[in-house]
Amino acid sequence: MSILIQECKKMLSVRLLLLLALFTVLFYNMFFELNLYPAGGQCTDSPYDMPYAAKLIRKYGSTLPVTEKGKIEKEVEDLKKQSTKLIREDSALIKAGISDFDTMMKERDRLADYTDEQMSEKEQKEKEAIMDFTSFETEGEKIMFQIQYANSLLDDFALTDRPEVNLLRSGALYILQTDMSKMPVMILICYAVLLVAYHVRERIRGVMPLYSTTKTGREIYPIQYLGGFICCLIIGVLQLLAYTIVWYAKGMGIFWQCPAWETRGIECWIKGISFGQYMGIYEILVLLFCIAAMALIYGLARLAQGYITGVVLSIPGCVITGAAGSVIFEGLCSSFNMFSMKMWELYALAGCAVLAVLVVYFRLRWDEKRDIL
Amino acid sequence: MINRDKKGGKNTRLTYRIIFLECQKIFRNPFVLLVFLTFLLINIVVVQNAYGSQDDQKSVQRTHRVLQAKEQGKKNSDVEVYNEYKQAYGKLYDNLDMLKIMKMKEKMSRYEPTGKYQKFIENNYKKLQKRTDEIKASGADQADFYPGIVYFVHGTLFGKLGKKLLLEIVVLVFLSVLYLMDYERVQKTEDQVFVTRCGKDTLHLKMIGGILSGLIYSALLLLASYGWFLAKLPLKGLWKVPVSASMMAEPRFGMLNPFVTFWNVNLRSYLLLTLVMFLAIALLAGVLAGAGWYCLKNSYLVFLVLSVLLMGSVQAALVHTTTFLDIVLAICNPGILWITCGSWFIENDLTLSFAGSEFCCLFGCGILILLPYFIGKKRFRKWELK
Numbered sequence: 090m091s092i093l094i095q096e097c098k099k100m101l102s103v104r105l106l107l108l109l110a111l112f113t114v115l116f117y118n119m120f121f122e123l124n125l126y127p128a129g130g131q132c133t134d135s136p137y138d139m140p141y142a143a144k145l146i147r148k149y150g151s152t153l154p155v156t157e158k159g160k161i162e163k164e165v166e167d168l169k170k171q172s173t174k175l176i177r178e179d180s181a182l183i184k185a186g187i188s189d190f191d192t193m194m195k196e197r198d199r200l201a202d203y204t205d206e207q208m209s210e211k212e213q214k215e216k217e218a219i220m221d222f223t224s225f226e227t228e229g230e231k232i233m234f235q236i237q238y239a240n241s242l243l244d245d246f247a248l249t250d251r252p253e254v255n256l257l258r259s260g261a262l263y264i265l266q267t268d269m270s271k272m273p274v275m276i277l278i279c280y281a282v283l284l285v286a287y288h289v290r291e292r293i294r295g296v297m298p299l300y301s302t303t304k305t306g307r308e309i310y311p312i313q314y315l316g317g318f319i320c321c322l323i324i325g326v327l328q329l330l331a332y333t334i335v336w337y338a339k340g341m342g343i344f345w346q347c348p349a350w351e352t353r354g355i356e357c358w359i360k361g362i363s364f365g366q367y368m369g370i371y372e373i374l375v376l377l378f379c380i381a382a383m384a385l386i387y388g389l390a391r392l393a394q395g396y397i398t399g400v401v402l403s404i405p406g407c408v409i410t411g412a413a414g415s416v417i418f419e420g421l422c423s424s425f426n427m428f429s430m431k432m433w434e435l436y437a438l439a440g441c442a443v444l445a446v447l448v449v450y451f452r453l454r455w456d457e458k459r460d461i462l
Numbered sequence: 463m464i465n466r467d468k469k470g471g472k473n474t475r476l477t478y479r480i481i482f483l484e485c486q487k488i489f490r491n492p493f494v495l496l497v498f499l500t501f502l503l504i505n506i507v508v509v510q511n512a513y514g515s516q517d518d519q520k521s522v523q524r525t526h527r528v529l530q531a532k533e534q535g536k537k538n539s540d541v542e543v544y545n546e547y548k549q550a551y552g553k554l555y556d557n558l559d560m561l562k563i564m565k566m567k568e569k570m571s572r573y574e575p576t577g578k579y580q581k582f583i584e585n586n587y588k589k590l591q592k593r594t595d596e597i598k599a600s601g602a603d604q605a606d607f608y609p610g611i612v613y614f615v616h617g618t619l620f621g622k623l624g625k626k627l628l629l630e631i632v633v634l635v636f637l638s639v640l641y642l643m644d645y646e647r648v649q650k651t652e653d654q655v656f657v658t659r660c661g662k663d664t665l666h667l668k669m670i671g672g673i674l675s676g677l678i679y680s681a682l683l684l685l686a687s688y689g690w691f692l693a694k695l696p697l698k699g700l701w702k703v704p705v706s707a708s709m710m711a712e713p714r715f716g717m718l719n720p721f722v723t724f725w726n727v728n729l730r731s732y733l734l735l736t737l738v739m740f741l742a743i744a745l746l747a748g749v750l751a752g753a754g755w756y757c758l759k760n761s762y763l764v765f766l767v768l769s770v771l772l773m774g775s776v777q778a779a780l781v782h783t784t785t786f787l788d789i790v791l792a793i794c795n796p797g798i799l800w801i802t803c804g805s806w807f808i809e810n811d812l813t814l815s816f817a818g819s820e821f822c823c824l825f826g827c828g829i830l831i832l833l834p835y836f837i838g839k840k841r842f843r844k845w846e847l848k
Contacts (some may be wrong), residue, residue: 108766115773225569286762293648395648396762397641401493404633405500 092309096316100287101323109279113328116275122264123332126339137231138238139260143343145242151347151363152253158246165239172232179229181218185211190236193219257347261364264341266420268332269371273414276328276379277407280321281386285399287317288390301459310456314387314449321383322376329372336368349422359422371421378417378438382410384445388452413441480664484642484671485678494637498679501630505623505687512618513694525608526696532606533699547609554708554720555603560591560809563719567812570715575784575812582786586815590722597706603720605707607700616705616721617712619691620736621804627687628803631680631740632747632772636765638679639672639751644761662843666752673748680744684737701730705808722809724817735807742824743799750831756838776801788813793826 117124126139149160172190176182187193200208200216208216222229238258245254291297291313300306336342345365359370389406393399417437488494513522528540564587568574575583597603608615643665646652655661703710705727711720727735754764775797782788792798792813799820802810806820814823 104763105766108770111770112773115770115777118777119773225572282766289762293650395641396644396760397637397765398491398493400762400765401497401637404497408500408504 092312093316093319096287096313097320099290100283100316100320102283102286105282105286109282109324112278112282113275113331117335120271120275122267123335123339123341126264126341135230135234136226137234138258140340141235141238142257142260143340145256146343146347149256151257152255154253155246155249155251158243161239161242161246165236165243168232168236168239172229172236175229175232176222179218179222181214182222185215185218187215187219193222194233197223255348255351257344257364259351261341261344261347262349262351265368265371266418269375269418269421270415272328272332272375273379273382273418274407274411276325276375277382277386277410277414279324279328280379280383281390281403281407283320283324284317284383284386284390285393285396285403288313288387289393289396289399292394301456307457311453314453317387318380318383322380325376325379329376333368333372367422371418374421374434374438375414375418378414378441381438381441381445382414384448385410388448391452413437477667480667481671481674484668485675487642487645488638488672488675491641494634494641494675494679497634497637498683501626501634501683502686505626505630505683506690508623508626509618509687509691509694512614512622519694522608522613522695525613526698529606529608530699544606548606548709551609551611551718552604552708554711554718555594555598558594558719558722560587560594560722563587563717564812564815566717567715571812573782573784573812579784579786579788583812583815589817590809590815593724594722597704597722600726602704602706602726603708605703605709607703607707607709608695610710610712611718613695614712615695615697616710617804619688620732620806623687623691624736625800625803627684628740628743628800630683631676631744634679634683635673635676635744635747636751636768638676639669639748640755640761640764642668642672642675643752643755647759648761656845659843662845665756665842666839669748669752672751673745676748677741677744680740684740697729702728704728705732723807724809725807727807732807739799739806739820739824743796746796746824746828746831749835753831753835753838756842757834772797772800790826793819793822794830795823796827799823799827 145161145164149157153160169190172193173188176187176189176193182188182193185196187196196215197219200212200219203212203216221227223233224230241258242254242256245258300309345363345368347364349359349362349364349367359367362370386403386406389402390399393402417434421434513519524540525544528544531538531541532544561584564583610616645668646655655664704723705721706723708720711718723732750768751764754768755761758764758767775795777797779792779795779797779801781791783791792811798814802814802820805811809815814820
């Protein structure tokens with residue numbers, strides 16, 4: 090036990106952990122959709138519909154029965170009234186003869202296809218006035234996108250054959266699925282950084298021949314693997330916990346109570362779960378994949394003769410395992426996938442686990458039997 | 463002994479021999495080849511995704527035949543269709559207003575410079591407006607090429623693929639330099655090698671050897687990647703097409719505007735300039751790795767710290783002050799070179815909308831990198847082994 094704790098302490102070097110923390114922050118800023126929230130990839134591809142969805146969920150709950158469609162229609166009417174009030178305060182729009190929201194949207198659609206040469210000077214000014222009102226983060230732009238979101242909800246009411254409509258559309262699902270497909274890459278890079286440093290340091294210090302000359306020494310290899318396993322498990326859990334905390338801190342915890350799937354979207358092979366439960370299952374499966382992939386990183390780190398060799402071996406290792414993780418976790422539990430197979434992710438995970446066990450088993454067996462001479 | 467006072471002759475031969483032997487260490491190591499092959503595979507996948515499918519290949523081959531027919535003055539139904547398309551989308555310079563584009567970009571990115579800085583940017587865009595007039599007058603805008611809106615040739619070759627290649631070249635140079643500079647420490651021969659000043663001076667030659675090996679691998683990677691690209695999208699007979707041609711234009715920042723180049727560059731000279739930039743960046747990357755090793759004396763930590771620093775520099779490019787300080791920050795930020803890869807020598811960023819901004823960036827980053835390198839090297843000469 091004391092050897093295990095000692096090996097874990099060696100692996101979790103403070104300098105490397107600080108570097109990994111910095112790397113994680115930068116990775117979040119550069120690659121995660123969660124960091125872009127509330128913009129990107131939602132219903133209207135604007136920063137407004139997700140906070141508006143949160144507002145509707147707080148007001149009406151996570152779902153609305155189809156018979157209560159009138160509540161959303163009233164929301165649309167109220168928003169149009171707000172927009173009309175703002176239009177009547179905008180002198181440029183009044184000059185262009187626009188006095189209400191519907192007229193503005195009609196003119197916007199009409200003038201969208203014309204180039205400047207095809208429009209009169211009056212029409213050009215009208216188009217510019219509409220652009221200024223509905224762009225560049227104005228209140229008019231915000232209301233316009235909120236109306237678009239509410240109208241898309243009304244389409245769900247009209248077209249669904251379910252008894253109720255999910256007030257959370259695709260946005261949160263998109264963010265979660267996109268980020269979880271990139272999460273294995275980030276976690277595996279963290280594993281590679283720790284494992285390569287540890288195993289190469291052991292090799293450079295020249296302790297491998299000492300371990301290999303006695304039975305007790307050879308028993309350290311499985312302890313080292315177990316130490317690596319525990320450290321990687323801790324790092325994986327911390328990373329996913331951090332993601333959950335950031336999710337909640339950004340105000341997206343409200344979506345956890347909603348059903349996991351869109352009203353009219355792709356079917357899921359796990360029925361009746363909430364978005365929060367779906368997110369939990371997603372994170373657990375990502376963690377299991379990363380722990381299985383850690384075996385490959387462990388094997389590569391043990392092969393490395395030096396630090397740069399270790400880095401060089403980790404690059405294809407992380408690329409291959411990261412790419413595999415991205416494919417497996419692209420859209421968890423979706424019944425529509427490239428293999429047209431339900432629960433294919435679980436089969437893939439089982440395959441990865443079997444591969445991991447084989448890699449570790451044969452590596453440790455070779456350590457036990459090999460002649461160091 | 464390396465005698466610094468003598469030039470040429472035996473000592474130069476010795477220097478070259480040391481560099482050659484150091485390079486041999488890299489080429490004998492199969493693991494760097496593994497990284498090279500991984501990068502090559504990634505680049506091949508990028509090109510295959512862009513132009514690899516059967517439908518894409520049919521379309522590309524057909525368009526290439528049309529362009530060749532046009533060059534030879536032949537006429538057929540496909541040439542007629544191309545001409546109609548060009549009639550609709552090939553007149554981007556007719557009403558091109560660079561100042562309007564500048565104002566649109568400022569609004570969209572909420573970048574509102576004031577005072578002399580605002581005047582500086584406006585002057586740059588006035589010069590770009592004159593440049594568009596020159597392009598129109600010379601007829602360069604009317605050249606035939608694969609339609610940019612459909613094929614995204616420039617964006618794929620210099621943007622998507624270019625950015626990946628740049629990153630891969632930097633990683634290859636980092637790995638080569640750090641492998642050699644840390645070799646003695648890993649092999650436990652530093653007690654013999656670094657105990658004399660002469661031995662310490664070999665570290666400089668190791669860095670040169672590492673840069674050279676990294677450049678050789680990079681050249682092979684460029685050759686193979688661009689070769690694969692040209693196999694999938696032939697550019698025969700199209701190398702003299704000006705980059706500013708309307709047909710080459712691609713949607714950027716939500717608008718379809720042509721690539722307004724600062725100078726008269728065709729595709730061939732643009733590619734050569736890009737390769738020159740890659741070479742310069744690779745050299746800077748090598749010196750940066752050397753500077754890092756002199757400071758930390760641990761190749762692993764250096765690689766991790768440099769990776770995190772470069773990621774940080776890309777993020778730092780998002781920081782704006784809307785004053786002249788933005789230009790200084792951009793010029794001294796290596797991340798800017800990666801972000802603007804694919805838009806070098808073209809009107810792109812508001813801050814860097816002047817000719818030669820890329821070379822200013824190289825110069826600024828070069829100063830920032832060379833300073834710690836020389837300081838680290840000087841300190842290492844006085845460093846005592848414990």
